[in-house]
Amino acid sequence: MRGKDFVVTARLPLDSGTVGGDVQAHIEALHGHVDAVQLGDDPGAQPHISPLAAACLALQAGADPVVHLTCRDRNRIALQSDLMGAAALGVTSLVLSRGRKLPASLKQKVKGVFDIGAQRLLATAQALNAHERLIAPPGFFLGANVTALDPPEDWTADGVGDKAGAGVNFVQTQACLDVATLRRYMAALVARKALERISVVVQVPIVDSTEMLHELRQRRRPLLVTPAILERLGNAADIRAEGEAVCGEVLTAVKRVPGVTAVNILYRGDAAAAVRVIAGIG
Numbered sequence: 069m070r071g072k073d074f075v076v077t078a079r080l081p082l083d084s085g086t087v088g089g090d091v092q093a094h095i096e097a098l099h100g101h102v103d104a105v106q107l108g109d110d111p112g113a114q115p116h117i118s119p120l121a122a123a124c125l126a127l128q129a130g131a132d133p134v135v136h137l138t139c140r141d142r143n144r145i146a147l148q149s150d151l152m153g154a155a156a157l158g159v160t161s162l163v164l165s166r167g168r169k170l171p172a173s174l175k176q177k178v179k180g181v182f183d184i185g186a187q188r189l190l191a192t193a194q195a196l197n198a199h200e201r202l203i204a205p206p207g208f209f210l211g212a213n214v215t216a217l218d219p220p221e222d223w224t225a226d227g228v229g230d231k232a233g234a235g236v237n238f239v240q241t242q243a244c245l246d247v248a249t250l251r252r253y254m255a256a257l258v259a260r261k262a263l264e265r266i267s268v269v270v271q272v273p274i275v276d277s278t279e280m281l282h283e284l285r286q287r288r289r290p291l292l293v294t295p296a297i298l299e300r301l302g303n304a305a306d307i308r309a310e311g312e313a314v315c316g317e318v319l320t321a322v323k324r325v326p327g328v329t330a331v332n333i334l335y336r337g338d339a340a341a342a343v344r345v346i347a348g349i350g
Contacts, residue, residue, distance in 0.1 A: 074330065076330065077102055088121075091122050101343050105132070105133055109135075109138045109141075113174055144183050210237050239268055240268075241269070263327050267330065271331070275315075308341070
């Protein structure tokens, strides 16, 4: 994003069954199709391979890893150690966030940590950027989450401005299948000059089942989707094929939205679906 007009990333579907060979297979399949791979931090509260371990495998394979770190599962000492570990590995891009709440089914078994919040974690990463011995200039390229919405007339875009003021280089939206709403959101950001110091990454999912659709809509930052696409996916004879078609159409449209710098493709299973979508839109 520092040097290209438009960037494509894909988020690897890490889960409790993912092993090192799976990470390598995803990266090999995506090679030449994406600019970077994003590595989540146990977003569903189901343990999976460490994002730093996955980043090490990605770097060995010649890929650019974007590592996610959240405040839910580790205290400030552990998070500081992970930031220094990321720098030592050669990771240059991070997405830092508070993290999702624990599912109700786990609250009696697991405690969320939340020792520090996302702003403090960002400040810690910024402080690390000042130490050239720990990380080479220009330091970490820092990202944070943002919720795209249909902005009212009096909307001020303060949230995005505050993130830019905290040193965030890019913000990443929730999963989006509603280009019209996204276009109005981006137009409001442009009009309020909120994009002078910050880039926007739009996440676009490949919906492969009604279960995935339901899961995306239940998240804290719910899926941005039109009724027409919901009906289209719900009535599809082959929801996997229709999900790929919808993703390709949305990606093509999103690339034309002024102010959007990058897209992040969300997929499950192997990487073949993401590769087909990217190849289909050129």
